[in-house]
Amino acid sequence: MGKPTGFMEYKREKGKEQSPINRIKNWNEYSSKLTDEALRKQGARCMDCGTPFCHMGIEIRNTTAGCPINNLIPEWNDLVYKGKWQEALERLQMTNNFPEFTGRVCPAPCEGSCTLAISDPAVSIKSIERTIIDKAFENGWVTPRIPNSRTGKKIAIIGSGPAGLASADDLNQAGHSVTVYERADRAGGLLMYGIPNMKLEKDIVERRVHLLQQEGIDFILNTEVGKDITAEELKSSYDAVILCIGAQKQRELHMDGSKSNGVHLAMDYLSSTTKSLLDSNFADGQFINTKGKDVIVIGGGDTGADCVATAIRQKCRSVVQFGKHPQLPNTRAEDNLWPTDPAVFKLEYAYEEASEQFGKDPREYLIQTTKIISDLEGNLKELHTVQMEKILGEDGFHYFKEIIGTEKVWSAQYLFVAIGFEGPEQTLADQFGVKIVNKKIAASTKDYATNVDGVFTAGDARKGQSLIVWAIKEGQDVAKKVDEYVMKQPVVL
Ligand SMILES: Cc1cc2nc3c(=O)[nH]c(=O)nc-3n(C[C@H](O)[C@H](O)[C@H](O)COP(=O)(O)OP(=O)(O)OC[C@H]3O[C@@H](n4cnc5c(N)ncnc54)[C@H](O)[C@@H]3O)c2cc1C
Ligand code: SF4
CATH class of the missing domain: 3.50.50.60 (FAD/NAD(P)-binding domain)
Incomplete structure (x- = not known):
């Protein structure tokens, strides 16, 4: 713990943001950063609680408490207080594949469950997370991690949203050959074509996708599975398939006039x-x-x-x-x-x-x-x-x-x-023969396996419309299960 009395000495600070009236003149990201000195003080406000609720990540009555990917928050708070940014980065990368996304647009359930938030404004966890990773990119500390050896196992992931990207990342690091199929012309799922540019600039998404490509992941864009390539073709060419297709079927308004122009x-x-x-x-x-x-x-x-x-x-x-x-x-x-x-x-x-x-x-x-x-x-x-x-x-x-x-x-x-979403599209599920129950592809968090052997699912498609941080968590977890599954299977030639 950096400074035992920090939480009494320093107040929560928010970085200076461009005024709303100025920022609406452009499409650039509107959030801003705290200075290093201000961030050190925020790190010092962390009380290094015996039970750090901020990092526990559970769901209580359908709301999230703490960080779903169990970020080691008190540890990096302490390291940031001490100015040890590279060590903080190491800790952050242990749990979070894409902190540059969550550090910008996660609603930060960690802050809601920060113990300090019982009596005072929470520690600025999200700002600290964002600065650790932004500094790392600026200083060239984030470089491609190319696996030393390959297992010979081939995995297809459908959908390049945060769930697909996180599972691709972890499976590639485990040495498997990963191909991501995406029907859009750019990778990223809702990170690219859902969340507006002023919340998350798209070169941030492209920078990560490029890094994943350099690490060996193959991205096949403009390709709709089920139309441009069949489910059967994928099943027979890969050792496992993961459906990370999101839950983008939109709920429509059914009333007279809802088909009017405009x-x-x-x-x-x-x-x-x-x-x-x-x-x-x-x-x-x-x-x-x-x-x-x-x-x-x-x-x-x-x-x-x-x-x-x-x-x-x-x-x-x-x-x-x-x-x-x-x-x-x-x-x-x-x-x-x-x-x-x-x-x-x-x-x-x-x-x-x-x-x-x-x-x-x-x-x-x-x-x-x-x-x-x-x-x-x-x-x-x-x-x-x-x-x-x-x-x-x-x-x-x-x-x-x-x-x-x-x-x-x-x-x-x-x-x-904008009245919500009705789950994943039925046609692809039908082609694979996977069951949809209650508007979600049926699979439990025990193994993320669907009813079809070798076909797995994760992210919004399995959980329902949620958050980026949950999609990353699901991507990480399905990767573990798929790794276990393929390592027991003979290699597909
Ligand atoms: C407008 C909007 C704003 C949001 N803002 C936030 C926010 O600020 N913070 C936050 O934490 N969460 C936010 N969310 C929620 C978050 O974006 C999602 O929970 C998350 O992106 C889900 O990730 P995913 O990988 O499961 O699916 P998605 O991101 O939906 O990605 C699924 C991908 O699969 C592809 N795909 C589908 N079918 C096929 C097919 N047959 N063949 C090939 N590709 C296919 C799609 O094109 C898409 O790219 C927002 C959601 C929306 C709609
Ligand atoms: S990913 Fe979200 S919940 Fe986790 S530490 Fe970052 S802001 Fe908090």
């Missing part, structure tokens, strides 16, 4: 924006442009927030985000005690930006869309809504009830639907 699924909006930015800095016009328009986002979650921030950067005239649930409380509710992740009101980046740009938080709570109206040409014109109240029924369940007299009409030319 109504789009959130992911179509987000992915086309990123692709056009990367391909041509928007010169190709291959994106949905909300400039000068009124935008409504249905869905109160993070995907909806990313749509809000994207529309603001496109200079929309107005933006509103509809959510079904009430506003979160400012402090933990009685059933949301430490060390679970705090479900409290936050002014996320998109809402901070909207508040500055339009003078108002864009979120509308407890609101139900009742009608979508288009004009004679079929173009979206307006949404009709009603306010709801959440009431506790006699059976102990909560219900939503309309409040009469709260009907309202909203003008809109664009509507983005």
